[in-house]
Amino acid sequence: MAGVSDIAFRTLCREAGADMAFTEMVSAKGLSFANEKTRHLLALAGGESQVAVQLFGHEPEVMASQAAWIEDEMGESLAYLDINMGCPARKIVSKGDGSALMKEPDLAASVVRAVKGVVEHPVTVKFRRGWAEGDETAPAFARRMEEAGADGVTVHGRFAEQLYRGSADWGVIARVREAVSVPVVGNGDIRSGADAMRMAVETGCDAVMIARGAEGNPWLFSQVQAALAGEPEPAPPTVEERIAMARRHAELLTHREGRNIVRMRKHAMWYMAGLPGAAQARGRINYCTTLSDFDAVFDELLEIARERS
Structure with a gap:
């Protein structure tokens, strides 16, 4: 999460039970300019490893060159590269990045193919239920991403136009799970261990991604781990x-x-x-x-x- 999942936040979440953490969202364009402020986002804590990087941008060549640079720079500390096609923020979509790519599946597929062509680590794609409210395109979009070479996808159950209003529809995660053969990660409205368990059962997703629910609440990860293991959830923090x-x-x-x-x-x-x-x-x-x-x-x-x- 931009401005949130820095070294400090990742450290606390990993200690609380998160199996994997992401850097802040990284601009491929910013990296291409050798912007130190952007490169700073890739810094890791001492001993930190297996961190995923979520890269955003819409130019296939720029995305590919910077993905290759990230892989070379991070080496074995890199878990995989995740291409963000889900961020609905105006400053992101106004430039054609983030969830704006859901309106251009051909370009989105070109980005995935370009990145896959230059890196050895797995490449995944994160996107939303669709762009316009009421127009669910995620299952078809997921198939396009798989055909382009994506090794996995993450689905957030809201439309881009919805921003963070209302509730996430977990049904779309199940529909994406049926549409593709690659691993599917579910995302949206996980606030407790019981929520994570219910998402896993209802959607058949291969993993659960937690974002805003962990803000000010890294204990959420230990609660989720307990629920998935069939153990009583730890008491809320005092x-x-x-x-x-x-x-x-x-x-x-x-x-x-x-x-x-x-x-x-x-x-x-x-x-x-x-x-x-x-x-x-x-x-x-x-x-x-x-x-x-x-x-x-x-x-x-x-x-x-x-x-x-």
């Missing part, structure tokens, strides 16, 4: 555990980015959502820039929670 995780997240960001950790603001909001005093703390979070700033707010939230317990 207030103390949530604050402790938020502190650790801020510390990891500080080690990586230095004193200014403005990007921690959104993570802090997610961690403290629903906690006593969270509404009043949001204003202060918006002015936090350093680890000590965040710690002061976290201390205040802990004190409020103890007073009300």
Whole structure:
């Protein structure tokens, strides 16, 4: 996830039980300009391996050349390359990238063929139920991607025009599963271990991808692992555990980015959502820039929670 799945977030999710993690979404065009800000997104934590890279772009030659560069740069640390054809953000689709490629299946297939032609690692494609609301094209699109050489696909159960409104339709995941012979990953609205289990049973998908559900909640992965293993789900984290995780997240960001950790603001909001005093703390979070700033707010939230317990 752009702006979210950096080294710090991936570390916490892997520790909590995620089998695999993705870098932030990476622009092939940005890499082609040797943009250091873009290349920074591919940095790994010490000892981190088997990380997938989600690459976006719509120019076959650029996508292929940068996929080859990523493979050479990351070596054995790379799990596979995932081509993003699902992001509905206006700044992405306005350039013909992300889910805009669902409107141009011929071009989308050309991108997949070009990337497959230059890399040895598996290449997968992530896309949505379709572009326009009510017009489901995912099963046919999945077949085109498989024919173009995709080694697997990931399906998000919303239309691009839907953005993140409403609920994800898991039925489309099952329909894609029936349409192709490559592995299918289901995505959308996984908020608990029970959700992941239900998706697996209802759709027959080969794996479950968790995205926004893990924001401020890396414990979700341990809950999913327990559910899939037929074990009782771990209890939800306590207030103390949530604050402790938020502190650790801020510390990891500080080690990586230095004193200014403005990007921690959104993570802090997610961690403290629903906690006593969270509404009043949001204003202060918006002015936090350093680890000590965040710690002061976290201390205040802990004190409020103890007073009300």
